[in-house]
Amino acid sequence: MSFAASSHAINSIDKEADMSNDVVAEIQRKMDALGNPEDAKAMMRFFKTGKGQYGEGDIFRGISTPDWRRMAKEYKGISVEDAERLLQSPMHEDRSLALGIICGLFEKADEAGRKRIFKLYLANSRRINNWDLVDCSAPQIVGGHLLDKDRSILRKLAASSLLWERRIAIVCTLTFIRSKQLSDTFALCEQLLFDKEDLMHKACGWMLREAGKRDLPALETFLQTNVRKMPRTMLRYAIERFPKDKYKSYLAIKREIA
Numbered sequence: 001m002s003f004a005a006s007s008h009a010i011n012s013i014d015k016e017a018d019m020s021n022d023v024v025a026e027i028q029r030k031m032d033a034l035g036n037p038e039d040a041k042a043m044m045r046f047f048k049t050g051k052g053q054y055g056e057g058d059i060f061r062g063i064s065t066p067d068w069r070r071m072a073k074e075y076k077g078i079s080v081e082d083a084e085r086l087l088q089s090p091m092h093e094d095r096s097l098a099l100g101i102i103c104g105l106f107e108k109a110d111e112a113g114r115k116r117i118f119k120l121y122l123a124n125s126r127r128i129n130n131w132d133l134v135d136c137s138a139p140q141i142v143g144g145h146l147l148d149k150d151r152s153i154l155r156k157l158a159a160s161s162l163l164w165e166r167r168i169a170i171v172c173t174l175t176f177i178r179s180k181q182l183s184d185t186f187a188l189c190e191q192l193l194f195d196k197e198d199l200m201h202k203a204c205g206w207m208l209r210e211a212g213k214r215d216l217p218a219l220e221t222f223l224q225t226n227v228r229k230m231p232r233t234m235l236r237y238a239i240e241r242f243p244k245d246k247y248k249s250y251l252a253i254k255r256e257i258a
Contacts, residue, residue: 023078024085030071031094035061047092047130054163054199055130063093072100080105084120087127095127099137106141118145125165131199138168143175151184158191166195170203174210182211186222193229205237212238227253
């Protein structure tokens with residue numbers, strides 16, 4: 001290879017490295033341009049970002065879900081490392097975008113790649129810090145990775161002091177439920193019966209309802225054992241699709257001990 005050709009090759013490599021280094025900044029510039037300050041204020045109220053609320057301190061750009069999903073498609077080929085860098089952003093929609101990209105990368109990865117993304121995901125659990133971020137990613141990544149593996153880590157996550165790790169633990173079981181594997185959902189919901197967070201009551205009730213769609217007798221067995229201990233919100237979510245009479249009968253049992 002000539003010196004000129006060699007120099008050209010080196011310059012090309014340098015440019016590729018610069019592009020990789022700049023891709024996160026490029027994404028954030030585009031995201032910033034899509035933002036709407038008034039929508040951002042509304043989102044901050046909706047996602048409870050005030051002092052003492054579950055999303056305290058989170059910051060929004062005011063970008064619609066279709067817009068950031070289009071961005072996820074545009075940048076679906078970036079590296080896992082760059083997606084992880086984007087996940088460190090203080091902006092909520094940037095983290096949504098990062099998780100959308102990471103889910104896509106997980107889906108296409110081989111077994112070693114999926115394991116790496118699973119570990120990266122849990123290592124960044126503090127950045128997955130609102131219910132929408134958990135719900136759009138935990139079933140795909142945590143549930144997807146553990147579908148055919150030991151799931152004891154979910155018990156540890158469910159016992160975490162971090163709300164978002166507890167939500168990851170239960171919401172990821174949606175993947176198991178879809179494969180008609182319900183035992184982990186019931187076990188984790190029982191573990192989480194006395195969780196103090198309403199977000200967890202809703203998440204557990206949601207998963208119980210989904211489990212009941214696959215095996216109604218199994219859900220009723222769970223309810224008969226635990227209805228008196230369940231938070232009212234969890235119960236309401238779990239029995240939402242029950243016939244009216246049965247729905248009322250379970251609420252009546254709950255009222256008896258109120």
